[in-house]
Amino acid sequence: MFSSHNKSGSKSDLIFAADLGGTHLRAAVVGRDGKIHYRLKQPTPQAEKPDGIVHALVDAAHEGARHTAARDGQISAVSIAVPGTVNFEDGVVVKAPNVPCLDGFRLAAALESELKWPATLENDANAAAAGEMWQGAGRGYSNIVCVTLGTGVGGGIILDGKLWRGVDGSAAEIGHLGVDPFGGVPCACGSRGCLEVYASATAIVRMTREARPRYPDSILHTSEDLTSETVYHAGLEGDELALEVFRRMGVYLGIGLASLINLLNPEIIVIGGGLSNGWELFEHHMHQQVIERAFPLPARSVKITRAECGDDAGFLGAARLAFAGQQAPTN
Amino acid sequence: MFSSHNKSGSKSDLIFAADLGGTHLRAAVVGRDGKIHYRLKQPTPQAEKPDGIVHALVDAAHEGARHTAARDGQISAVSIAVPGTVNFEDGVVVKAPNVPCLDGFRLAAALESELKWPATLENDANAAAAGEMWQGAGRGYSNIVCVTLGTGVGGGIILDGKLWRGVDGSAAEIGHLGVDPFGGVPCACGSRGCLEVYASATAIVRMTREARPRYPDSILHTSEDLTSETVYHAGLEGDELALEVFRRMGVYLGIGLASLINLLNPEIIVIGGGLSNGWELFEHHMHQQVIERAFPLPARSVKITRAECGDDAGFLGAARLAFAGQQAPTN
Numbered sequence: 099m100f101s102s103h104n105k106s107g108s109k110s111d112l113i114f115a116a117d118l119g120g121t122h123l124r125a126a127v128v129g130r131d132g133k134i135h136y137r138l139k140q141p142t143p144q145a146e147k148p149d150g151i152v153h154a155l156v157d158a159a160h161e162g163a164r165h166t167a168a169r170d171g172q173i174s175a176v177s178i179a180v181p182g183t184v185n186f187e188d189g190v191v192v193k194a195p196n197v198p199c200l201d202g203f204r205l206a207a208a209l210e211s212e213l214k215w216p217a218t219l220e221n222d223a224n225a226a227a228a229g230e231m232w233q234g235a236g237r238g239y240s241n242i243v244c245v246t247l248g249t250g251v252g253g254g255i256i257l258d259g260k261l262w263r264g265v266d267g268s269a270a271e272i273g274h275l276g277v278d279p280f281g282g283v284p285c286a287c288g289s290r291g292c293l294e295v296y297a298s299a300t301a302i303v304r305m306t307r308e309a310r311p312r313y314p315d316s317i318l319h320t321s322e323d324l325t326s327e328t329v330y331h332a333g334l335e336g337d338e339l340a341l342e343v344f345r346r347m348g349v350y351l352g353i354g355l356a357s358l359i360n361l362l363n364p365e366i367i368v369i370g371g372g373l374s375n376g377w378e379l380f381e382h383h384m385h386q387q388v389i390e391r392a393f394p395l396p397a398r399s400v401k402i403t404r405a406e407c408g409d410d411a412g413f414l415g416a417a418r419l420a421f422a423g424q425q426a427p428t429n
Numbered sequence: 430m431f432s433s434h435n436k437s438g439s440k441s442d443l444i445f446a447a448d449l450g451g452t453h454l455r456a457a458v459v460g461r462d463g464k465i466h467y468r469l470k471q472p473t474p475q476a477e478k479p480d481g482i483v484h485a486l487v488d489a490a491h492e493g494a495r496h497t498a499a500r501d502g503q504i505s506a507v508s509i510a511v512p513g514t515v516n517f518e519d520g521v522v523v524k525a526p527n528v529p530c531l532d533g534f535r536l537a538a539a540l541e542s543e544l545k546w547p548a549t550l551e552n553d554a555n556a557a558a559a560g561e562m563w564q565g566a567g568r569g570y571s572n573i574v575c576v577t578l579g580t581g582v583g584g585g586i587i588l589d590g591k592l593w594r595g596v597d598g599s600a601a602e603i604g605h606l607g608v609d610p611f612g613g614v615p616c617a618c619g620s621r622g623c624l625e626v627y628a629s630a631t632a633i634v635r636m637t638r639e640a641r642p643r644y645p646d647s648i649l650h651t652s653e654d655l656t657s658e659t660v661y662h663a664g665l666e667g668d669e670l671a672l673e674v675f676r677r678m679g680v681y682l683g684i685g686l687a688s689l690i691n692l693l694n695p696e697i698i699v700i701g702g703g704l705s706n707g708w709e710l711f712e713h714h715m716h717q718q719v720i721e722r723a724f725p726l727p728a729r730s731v732k733i734t735r736a737e738c739g740d741d742a743g744f745l746g747a748a749r750l751a752f753a754g755q756q757a758p759t760n
Binding site for chain 2: 274
């Protein structure tokens with residue numbers, strides 16, 4: 099055991115880092131230079147107790163170590179991106195709606211006990227922001243807002259090169275900026291009109307279903323399995339329904355970004371997550387709202403760009419945070 | 430002249446600090462312990478050239494020095510809170526809509542040249558936040574959002590004890606969070622539905638005029654000179670129109686604060702400015718929106734409270750920033 103979970107990372111040049119999603123566990127053995135020496139992806143165990151998650155992470159870590167030990171050296175720390183609120187200092191999962199068995203669980207301590215490596219936990223969207231700053235679109239910047247458009251909408255805020263986690267570790271919930279507070283679409287968070295109900299993959303599907311009756315000629319009527327990808331591909335083919343849905347999504351995203359820009363005046367906004375693949379369908383509408391709504395000075399200076407690390411952002415950022423924590427274990 | 434405007438402040442124990450408003454210039458000679466040794470208030474000169482402002486500030490500084498020199502010691506720095514965007518590093522007013530003659534003006538250098546003291550400039554709402562942290566409701570906190578409800582709505586964000594100014598000095602424009610982006614009320618900033626068009630003194634008057642036809646019995650029909658104060662006093666007497674206007678104002682303010690809380694997860698939100706005097710008329714509605722809309726963890730932990738420094742917040746914060754800049758002039 100180690101006295102402080104956030105001071106993980108020995109002087110080793112390898113970290114076992116994982117991005118624990120609600121659906122998939124993505125993990126890698128990452129070098130100090132950002133090189134990915136080994137990677138794996140597997141379904142997240144549908145565990146009712148934290149043990150199931152811990153064992154999956156430990157098995158993945160052992161597999162990573164086995165594949166890299168001979169050629170690349172020893173792993174000496176573990177770092178996990180978790181889909182929820184994390185107490186970074188204590189290494190505790192506070193609340194993880196998609197992996198509820200971890201709520202309140204001391205995951206860092208459990209991993210340290212099993213692996214004998216110091217462990218770091220971080221919120222997944224924060225980790226993705228750190229990953230993009232290290233190896234992606236945020237390289238060379240130190241004031242970054244990262245927006246992750248996935249099943250939900252997450253965010254990470256980096257100011258002066260440091261993640262801003264807030265006093266409870268729950269900052270940067272960009273998906274829960276109110277962008278249409280009186281508009282009536284309820285959000286899973288309990289509020290209504292949050293960015294997440296307009297700019298997530300889930301929202302794309304919902305908005306497509308809602309608008310379908312107004313577009314009788316849309317090819318999306320025949321689509322059995324409606325996903326944000328099928329809507330995106332229909333949009334590429336010029337389907338009016340799909341284009342309208344991505345237009346709306348871009349408008350709401352731009353409204354949220356304008357508020358963010360007026361509030362934080364960041365250098366760069368990095369947009370990632372699976373839905374960011376629809377970039378060419380929403381980019382114009384998003385930018386237009388930013389120009390119309392944000393103050394001219396910060397709107398002109400901010401760069402708004404696509405993320406570059408894809409699904410690697412989370413574990414890369416987790417690895418970076420562990421390297422940055424660099425202090426020899428205190429016992 | 431000094432090599433860096435933001436390193437003003439010698440080891441002296443007295444600062445001449447001023448809060449330059451669109452209407453009034455408030456100034457004081459402030460001690461290192463926050464004691465106000467001398468204060469003055471005068472109309473802001475309606476100058477077409479920066480000289481008029483510079484001379485008013487210089488005269489006020491000389492007056493302050495004359496009144497304090499014998500008993501309290503020497504003033505050795507000047508610090509000004511400006512109603513607009515400021516380049517803190519260079520001591521330049523970037524844009525000040527209510528004192529437009531200062532746009533682009535190197536005010537710090539001009540004051541240094543006249544007074545032979547190092548000079549600091551800061552945005553007025555940022556200065557007010559620093560003042561509340563030093564001598565007001567923010568004492569003992571280091572993660573503070575300060576919202577100033579005046580003619581407009583301003584803001585200051587303090588993270589880890591430091592003002593977050595953004596990369597262009599234009600951060601913390603809390604009045605320009607979109608709280609009803611589709612609601613249609615245009616804002617002077619060019620956007621629509623900003624917090625400022627619902628939660629400023631100007632907005633109280635506008636909303637009262639708009640709603641008056643629906644409240645034929647309101648005492649505000651006979652009010653010649655409709656101001657946010659007359660609406661407030663009518664509300665205290667139970668006037669239904671006034672109560673409805675402050676209810677709306679509280680709802681919009683609460684919506685904005687909920688977004689702020691989800692984004693920044695601060696320790697404390699301090700609400701100041703003249704309109705904050707209406708606290709008992711809007712507090713309940715504001716809190717209700719925060720509870721309904723913000724994430725439970727940060728909403729429970731944040732303290733939302735009234736400012737304590739009143740009109741002194743701006744110059745107190747300006748003084749504090751000059752003391753904090755404490756380095757001997759480099760030439």
